[in-house]
Amino acid sequence: EVQLVQSGAEVKKPGESLRISCEGSGYSFNDYWVAWVRQLPGKGLEWMGRIDPKQSESRYSPSFEGRITISADKSMKTAYLQWDSLVASDTATYYCARRSTGLDVWGQGTTVIVSS
């Protein structure tokens, strides 16, 4: 079965760093880009960026450029989304998804709460 499994929920304080993960299985991880999508509480979907695991090449939405880092470890078949300094407005659910014909396989989502 093709699936993406994300790391668990996180509660962090403003200013802290965080890395969440997304492990792929059931397919050739290197052959598909992995995207990250944000969903603020009660709101819609926002494209954050994506990584090509084979090339380790990342591209970011202008709205998120400079605030996040997307990376991948091919040997671990895992993509990562990282913040160096969280703010309260980063509170959201974050999804990873495989880019094929659209985003055809999604992770279950990781909820991140940033609160003092």
Place this chain on the structure above:
Amino acid sequence: EIVLTQSPDTLSLSPGETATLSCRASQSVSSIFLVWYQQKFGQAPRVLIYGTHNRAKGVPDRFSGSGSGTTFTLTINRLEPEDCAVYYCQQYGTSPTFGQGTKVDLK
């Protein structure tokens, strides 16, 4: 950046009726890169339609997509209770974007 505007924001229909959801782009979108997703409450989104009109695996034929250029449509025939969800369009060209979503609920 291409802005996608969906209408209406909310659609309230009776079971068995037809839902017509619109997605308008601020500039032309390649039909290959236009996708529709369904997101039910508390779940991750799932792809319904890709390449404007191709149904994803397992999607009932009650769902159909059409359009070109800057205007795209998702049609849901014979609405069922399980279709209550938020529907998003997305273009995944060079700088992907999503529409703001249309909520479909049943009367």
